[in-house]
Amino acid sequence: MSLLVKGGTVIGPTGAQPADVLVEGEKIVALLDPSYPQTVQADEVIDAAGKYVIPGGIDAHTHMELPFGGTAASDTFDTGTRAAAWGGTTTIIDFAVQRTGEVVQDGLAAWHAKAEGNCHIDYAFHMILGGVDDDALKAMDQLVTDEGITSFKLFMAYPGVFYSDDGQILRAMQTARENGAMIMMHAENGIAIDVLVQQALARGETDPIYHGITRPAALEAEATSRAITLAEVAQDCPLYIVHLSASGALEAVAKARNDGRNVFAETCPQYLYLTLEDQLGAPGFEGAKYVCSTPLRSKHEQHAKDLWKGLRSNDLAIVSTDHCPFCFKDQKELGVGDFSKIPNGIGGVEHRVDLVYQGVVDGQLSLERWVETISTTPARMFGLYPRKGIIAPGSDADLVIYDPNGSTRIGVDTHHMNMDYSAYEGVEIAGRVGTVISRGQVIVADGNYHGRKGRGQYLKRGLSSYLV
Numbered sequence: 098m099s100l101l102v103k104g105g106t107v108i109g110p111t112g113a114q115p116a117d118v119l120v121e122g123e124k125i126v127a128l129l130d131p132s133y134p135q136t137v138q139a140d141e142v143i144d145a146a147g148k149y150v151i152p153g154g155i156d157a158h159t160h161m162e163l164p165f166g167g168t169a170a171s172d173t174f175d176t177g178t179r180a181a182a183w184g185g186t187t188t189i190i191d192f193a194v195q196r197t198g199e200v201v202q203d204g205l206a207a208w209h210a211k212a213e214g215n216c217h218i219d220y221a222f223h224m225i226l227g228g229v230d231d232d233a234l235k236a237m238d239q240l241v242t243d244e245g246i247t248s249f250k251l252f253m254a255y256p257g258v259f260y261s262d263d264g265q266i267l268r269a270m271q272t273a274r275e276n277g278a279m280i281m282m283h284a285e286n287g288i289a290i291d292v293l294v295q296q297a298l299a300r301g302e303t304d305p306i307y308h309g310i311t312r313p314a315a316l317e318a319e320a321t322s323r324a325i326t327l328a329e330v331a332q333d334c335p336l337y338i339v340h341l342s343a344s345g346a347l348e349a350v351a352k353a354r355n356d357g358r359n360v361f362a363e364t365c366p367q368y369l370y371l372t373l374e375d376q377l378g379a380p381g382f383e384g385a386k387y388v389c390s391t392p393l394r395s396k397h398e399q400h401a402k403d404l405w406k407g408l409r410s411n412d413l414a415i416v417s418t419d420h421c422p423f424c425f426k427d428q429k430e431l432g433v434g435d436f437s438k439i440p441n442g443i444g445g446v447e448h449r450v451d452l453v454y455q456g457v458v459d460g461q462l463s464l465e466r467w468v469e470t471i472s473t474t475p476a477r478m479f480g481l482y483p484r485k486g487i488i489a490p491g492s493d494a495d496l497v498i499y500d501p502n503g504s505t506r507i508g509v510d511t512h513h514m515n516m517d518y519s520a521y522e523g524v525e526i527a528g529r530v531g532t533v534i535s536r537g538q539v540i541v542a543d544g545n546y547h548g549r550k551g552r553g554q555y556l557k558r559g560l561s562s563y564l565v
């Protein structure tokens with residue numbers, strides 16, 4: 098089965114060019130110059146005239162079915178990967194979880210059991226380590242060698258749940274330095290935050306906005322700096338800061354990068370578009386819809402402006418979603434009268450490609466940088482390149498035909514995520530995901546869905562391409 102995507106403009110990290118993309122089976126086999134007389138015959142031809150052809154999106158941070166705060170994220174691997182496909186994402190990297198006291202490999206097996214046979218698009222795993230000890234350190238080596246899991250997430254927040262102390266972090270970093278893995282860090286000072294939370298509740302400050310007020314930007318900057326220092330002590334262990342939201346944290350990352358360190362970071366659409374005052378501070382309990390950690394930041398400070406700048410300068414390498422959806426009814430409502438009981442997370446896996454494209458329309462990013470931050474860099478960062486993240490012969494035929502003359506209105510009535518609200522309700526994007534192709538198969542076209550549950554494959558990953 099061959100497929101020719103004809104007449105479009107192919108966008109890659111190094112530029113845009115008119116090219117026809119020839120697909121044979123699951124792979125891209127050629128990029129053809131449309132001005133050269135063509136004799137190629139294909140079983141199916143897709144007209145991409147006037148459209149952009151980009152590599153399928155890679156969302157490097159999702160939490161399908163994550164148990165949290167007495168409930169679980171509302172998207173399953175089935176519903177969540179289907180929604181991702183609708184939005185032009187053809188690969189996710191989800192977080193398998195080792196809970197404190199659990200064997201790492203058991204946590205991984207549980208995650209495979211949730212995902213296997215249920216995914217609409219390809220998927221890989223990072224591993225959350227909730228209890229760094231001798232066995233967990235040995236497991237890190239085994240996962241890198243045998244399981245294709247080359248990144249491990251630690252938490253400086255959530256004492257008693259996922260929290261690692263500095264000694265545990267240092268030991269995991271030393272192990273990663275040896276085996277080549279990446280340490281991913283949730284960088285917030287959770288010990289100090291828990292004190293602020295208790296003090297706020299004692300004063301009767303129970304509304305959702307206090308979730309943000311008790312997690313100040315300074316405590317993200319402090320934890321980010323501390324993580325960077327610990328990684329330095331671990332002989333420059335590769336470090337990736339997840340969901341970076343604050344200017345001070347970005348400054349710490351930028352400084353480390355200027356010093357030539359193996360320090361990387363991502364941000365998420367919610368920090369580029371939503372704020373502490375307008376969303377988390379919405380009247381009544383509405384703000385619960387926007388409770389996530391790290392929290393939304395104040396619009397009276399420079400955070401969002403700095404994050405866009407960081408994306409341009411590559412101090413922020415990637416835009417991921419931290420997709421962790423909870424319904425308002427019965428889930429977010431667990432925190433009525435006590436913001437600390439609101440499940441933490443925002444769903445957005447369906448909207449990342451569009452929301453970052455809006456940055457191109459708004460003059461924040463170039464087209465090439467759009468493709469880099471949503472696809473090429475995640476592939477390189479997490480050992481999926483060149484199978485994923487690029488339109489080139491030999492790569493998987495994961496393609497999105499994007500219409501810059503279309504438009505998208507985001508809302509709960511039209512989205513496909515298993516959520517009863519949208520964090521981006523009413524947002525208009527000046528572009529539209531048209532056709533989505535995953536390993537040579539058209540899964541979305543003309544507003545119709547042609548994918549199916551179970552077609553997504555587990556991807557074993559290699560080491561990051563960014564390390565020497």
Ligand SMILES: [Zn+2]
Nearest residue numbers: 158160419421
């Ligand atoms: Zn997360």
